[in-house]
Amino acid sequence: MHMPQPLKRALKRTAHAAVLGLALLGAASQAESPPERVPPVPLEFFFQHARTLEAKLSPSGDYLALTTSHGSDRVALVVVSFKPSIQAQRIAHYKDADVIDFHWTSDQRLVFSVGDLKDDANADEYAPGLIAMDRDGKNQRLLVKRQAQFVTGGGADRSLEWNHMLLWSLQNTAAEIPNEVIVGRLNFSGDRQLQSVTPLWLNTETGRTRNAGVLGAPDNVQQWLFDNNGQVRLAIALDKGRVSAHWRDLKAENTWRTLFDTPPLEAPFDPIAVDTQGALYVNTNTGAQGEAELKRFDFSSGRPEAQAIVSTPGFDFTGRLRMEAGQLMGVDVLTDARQTVWLKPELKALQALADEKLPGRINVLSCRRCSQADAVVLVHSYSDRSPGEYWIYRAAEKQWETIGGVRPEIDPRRMASVDFQRIKTRDGRDMPVWITLPQGVKPGKPAPTVVMVHGGPWVRGGQWEWEPMEQFLASRGYLVIAPEFRGSTGYGAQHYRASFKQWGQAMQDDVADALLWARKEGLADPERACIAGASYGGYATLMGLIRHPELYRCGVSWVAVTDLPLLVEGSWRVNDDTGNFRKYGMADTIGRAKEDRAMLEANSPVHQAARLKRPVLLAMGENDVRVPLAHGTRMREALEKAGNPPQYVVYPGEGHGWRKVKNRVDFAQRVEAFLQQHIGNAP
Known part of the structure; x- marks a missing residue:
């Protein structure tokens, strides 16, 4: 489950790098033409760690750093030099931790954070630590401690406490700021909710800190925007149920100008970047369907310029600005697929x-x-x-x-193709749908189907790329339908806002409409379909079996919200991390605890368990603080009382999703067997 935009932006925290993957020594992929019939692709290929999480060039381009799991069960940091010949050196490798994020601070030095991809998925969310090291593995210094300490730094111990996180690092060499980064000190309220972030310059060689120039800034700032030189230019604060943006005037010392101050869901724009000339780039929902467009901010009028720099009809502008030395070189754009528009x-x-x-x-x-x-x-x-x-x-x-x-273990010739369609919902709304089509499906021969509901719900579900779970299901012969139901972001403000107070209602009908469309098109087997998803998707799985039992034979639900009153009200007996969202956003987006109680109960799987007659595979993470285990135990007990006990599994040490490879593999094996039992499609 995720917070809605722009509330999510206002509450933004530094996130771990997504697993992208690349293999330093792996073989290049083969030509993408269909192979002869062979046994199914091994399940483990889809769910083991990618060979590498991320790769980045040094400022000069003479070196490449990458995080890789090649040859180990831990993710290490490797530096590759290209001159005079290609040579690789593993500079950071730990027995009890993984390198999860890294940045060059110069051609000589890097900083990186660590986590534990084998352990609790929540353990490093606020405490990944920060370490600096030369590209040859020397001069290591611990800059920020982890709550679970595993490594010591060199020299005098000036390391900061665990509640500091990296906010900014140089993307290009700047002689006037050698080997410095900006970290944020996270300040928490009494109920353990993030209250503010204080930025500090941090020297990666000495560990010394200095002020980042935020005198006069408003209180309760949770997000900062920096220019190419590391100057603080904009602050976003969340205070007393309002979000505000404040611009720093470099010509007038300690002077801040308020650009907006509104309830979180009414913010007029989302700041994106600042260039060296002081131009502010923002996203604003001014498209025909409320699509976000990229614009410059006009300080004389106090609003974004009328003319958009980038507009993508049918899609929000989602991407990043490509800067070199603070100059705009191009723009990454995501429509159905990613592309870069170079200037x-x-x-x-x-x-x-x-x-x-x-x-x-x-x-x-x-x-x-x-x-x-x-x-x-x-x-x-x-x-x-x-x-x-x-x-x-x-x-x-x-x-x-x-x-x-x-x-390199994945053969593209054996993978499924992904298609993007736009269909009409029963109330006439335009809805994007992703279709992963298994090989061997021919016109007139519809396939058994899995409707995959993404989490969030206020996120974008898919794009044109390889996705492990959907490709795994397709490799077993299932058609996978992934609707971008109302509430999904990336498709305009109207599509997003149409989800408010519609959990289990119009949002659920959208999911059903995607399957009905696929049946009408002759893609989906009209008799063999199951529904699946995690987090909100797990909730929608359970509600789909309740609201539309005629459509699905079974459901696979993991880390699922099951009790809307518990989600909206909270409980002193149930620890979760949604306090700020509960306080400032849930009333408008999900419902009010008292006034909407009947609606919340009518659309809570726990309260409607007697109506759920189909088989369910239900899985939870023992240490989940986004959707606590109580949601799972209450659902299991309610189904048992209703005479329909689920297949139930709790993964120890896991949070909101499966971080451990063995658990990802175990869960996929359970899913494979469960689907085979109920919509059987052995390849």
């Missing part, structure tokens, strides 16, 4: 070169000296059927070098 001819030429070299794929460029004749380019190339490959291109030599496959 400079040299970069357009590099993109065209990569697309010609690697056709039929999304080719994401990250470069150094991007517009120069000696540009160095890192290319992440992927598709719906391929987790991807990484390449290096050197413009001066016109030379391509393959770094390796993201998941």
Whole structure:
């Protein structure tokens, strides 16, 4: 479950890097043409760690850093040097922790955070620590402690306490700020909710801190925006149920200008970036269907400019600005797939070169000296059927070098294709739907189907890329339908706001309409369908079996919200991390604890368990603080009382999802057997 936008932005916390994956020594993916019939792809291939989580060029482009699990059950940090020849050195590798995020601070030095991908998924959310190290593995210094300490720093111990997190690091070398980053000190209220974040400059060599220039800033700032030189330019505060944005005027010392002050759901724009000239770029919902458009902010009028820089009809602008030395070079844009719109001819030429070299794929460029004749380019190339490959291109030599496959064990020829459609819901709304089509399905021969409901619900569900669970199900012969039901973000404010107070109601009908559409199109077997999902998706799975029992034979629900009154009211006996959202957002988006009690109970699986007659696989994380275990135990007890006991599993040490590979594999095995039993489709 996630908080809605823009409340989520106002409450934003630094997040762990997503697992992207790349294998330094892995083989490149093979041509994507269908293979001969062979046994199913091993289940473990989909759920083990990707060979590498992330890759980044150094400021000069002479070095590449990457996090990889190659040859180990722990994620390590590796530095690759390209001159005079390719050489790799593992510089950080720990027995009881994984490197989960890293940044270059110069060509010589990196900073990185650690977590435990084998242990509690909540343990490092606020305390991943921060360590600095030279690219050769020397001069290690512990900058920020972890709550679970595992490593000591060099020299005098100036390390900060666990409640400090990295906020900003240089993307390009700046001689006037050598090896410094900005960290934020997280300040909590008495009920353990994040109250404010205080930014500090931190020297990665000495461990010394200094003020980040926030005198005169408002109280309760939870998010800061910096320019390319690390200057604080904008503060977003959440105080007494209102969100406000404040601009720092560098010409007038300690002077802050309020740009807006509204209830969280009424914020007029979302700040995105600041360039070296002091231009502020914002997202604002001014499209025909309330789609977010990228604009510059006009300080003279006090509002975003009328003309959009980037507009994507049918989609919110979702992406990032590509800056080099603070200059706007291009814009990443996500519609049904990701692409980069480059503003400079040299970069357009590099993109065209990569697309010609690697056709039929999304080719994401990250470069150094991007517009120069000696540009160095890192290319992440992927598709719906391929987790991807990484390449290096050197413009001066016109030379391509393959770094390796993201998941070299995955053969793209054996993966499913992903399609994007827009359909009409029963009340006439436009709804995007993702379809993962297994191989071997022919027109007129509909496949057994899994309707996959994404979590959130106020997030975007999919894009054109390889996704492990959906590809796993497709590899077992199931058609996977993933609707972007109302409330899904990325498709305009109208689509998002249509979800308010519609849990289990119109939102649930949207999910059903996606399956009905697929049946009408001859894609989905009209007799064999199950529904599945996690978090909100787990809730929608249970409510789907209650509201539309004629459509589904079974449901797979994990880390699911099951009791809406418990979610909205909270309980002193049930620990969760949704206090701020409960206080400032749930009344408008889900419902009010007293006034809407009847509606909340009518749409709570726990309270409606007697109506749920279909088989259920229900799984929970023992240490989940987003959707606590109480939701699972109450649902299990309610189903047992109703005479329909679920298949029930609780994973010790897990939080809101499965971090441990053994648990991901175990759960997938349970899902495979459960679906085979109820809509049987052995490949």
